[in-house]
């Protein structure tokens with residue numbers, strides 16, 4: 001076992017650190033005067049983000065761009081601040097266990113956030129140890145005080161004495177006796193999420209570890225070129241590369257998507273590739289009879305509605321590009337897009353062109369039953385399939401939220417099916433692979449009705465392997481490089 005407990009009093013003076021950027025980490029200068037700590041803008045911005053997430057439940061990916069703008073951080077500094085903050089938030093499960101072993105007391109929340117930031121630099125980033133320790137100690141001295149900076153110095157020097165793998169071997173339970181506990185610490189996820197992912201992956205330990213690792217990697221920015229409004233070629237001219245699966249997808253290796261004209265004009269948008277594919281699959285199911293009334297029941301903020309609205313209007317123009325699409329919609333439908341929250345419905349209105357947009361509660365439908373040929377239900381869910389995009393989200397959810405959402409998901413799916421005319425088709429989609437939000441919801445609702453058949457969703461996602469045993473389709477970050485979106489396609493019997 002590792003030696004426990006840095007003294008919170010003075011901090012050890014042994015060890016080889018001279019501090020980052022000339023910092024002595026609280027050590028007096030040769031002349032006896034404490035050196036003035038340097039203020040590091042990128043690290044301060046990252047620290048402020050961590051404090052805001054901790055204290056005010058801020059959303060990291062909403063606050064970070066604002067912080068960068070306000071502080072004038074651009075280019076490499078902006079990238080550093082973002083990596084420091086997001087990486088720390090993702091990794092803090094493991095870092096907290098290591099910090100607990102290296103200090104002689106529980107740090108105050110403000111000190112803990114700084115220690116997490118230091119631990120991330122020491123254990124995950126290629127920041128030289130003297131710089132990681134020195135800059136973090138400077139930050140603590142400037143923002144909290146000299147006493148706390150001595151404590152931070154001692155704890156960080158202990159952390160720096162081992163690699164991440166060495167620490168994991170010490171702080172995590174052995175995989176042989178507690179696999180879920182081991183993976184939870186090793187890949188910094190709450191235990192209940194590891195357990196849910198493992199169940200969804202058929203209890204395969206190696207795949208579960210791959211998924212958790214994928215959640216900790218920065219996702220590539222994926223764009224959608226809305227058909228009839230933009231094209232992948234236009235996005236390529238702006239520096240993007242064609243996507244792997246969706247004929248409307250393009251990956252943006254670097255740069256700010258907001259600077260791309262097509263994105264600024266809402267002809268294109270940032271959208272995960274699996275999100276595109278589940279919307280596309282709904283439009284590719286052949287439907288007998290009229291096919292001009294579509295509904296997106298939970299449309300806000302409008303990612304899927306934006307693509308559906310373009311296909312409804314102009315058709316599935318790139319169908320030929322993605323293998324043998326069973327059916328390509330020719331255009332000429334109108335979509336109703338609804339969301340229970342006014343401000344989210346407003347975002348849908350801003351991103352669509354032809355759709356009628358309303359604020360409406362799907363559990364008390366504002367439309368007559370049997371009105372629609374196609375219905376998209378992208379249900380409110382835990383979002384466990386998009387943890388790599390929302391660095392703090394894994395620490396915010398708890399198992400109770402799965403149960404709470406379950407009742408709403410069942411109710412909304414019932415409405416979606418009632419809203420279909422006979423022969424119409426609905427997509428039940430979640431951005432979560434949790435079985436209680438996916439297969440169990442569909443099975444429960446179908447058990448109570450004999451007017452609905454489930455289609456094999458994989459048939460409408462041609463050329464994509466690894467979607468599971470069917471009839472639903474499950475995307476995975478570690479297999480497809482997408483969010484873990486779930487899709488079930490359900491047809492109302494004619």
Ligand SMILES: C[S@@+](CC[C@H](N)C(=O)[O-])C[C@H]1O[C@@H](n2cnc3c(N)ncnc32)[C@H](O)[C@@H]1O
Pocket residue numbers: 275297298299300301302303304305338339340341344360361362363378379380381431
């Ligand atoms: C997963 S999000 C939908 C994402 C959206 N389809 C997209 O691609 O951008 C779920 C949405 O359901 C909405 N919602 C929650 N409860 C609802 C209800 N009872 N009726 C209608 N919308 C609801 C939420 O406000 C949220 O915008």
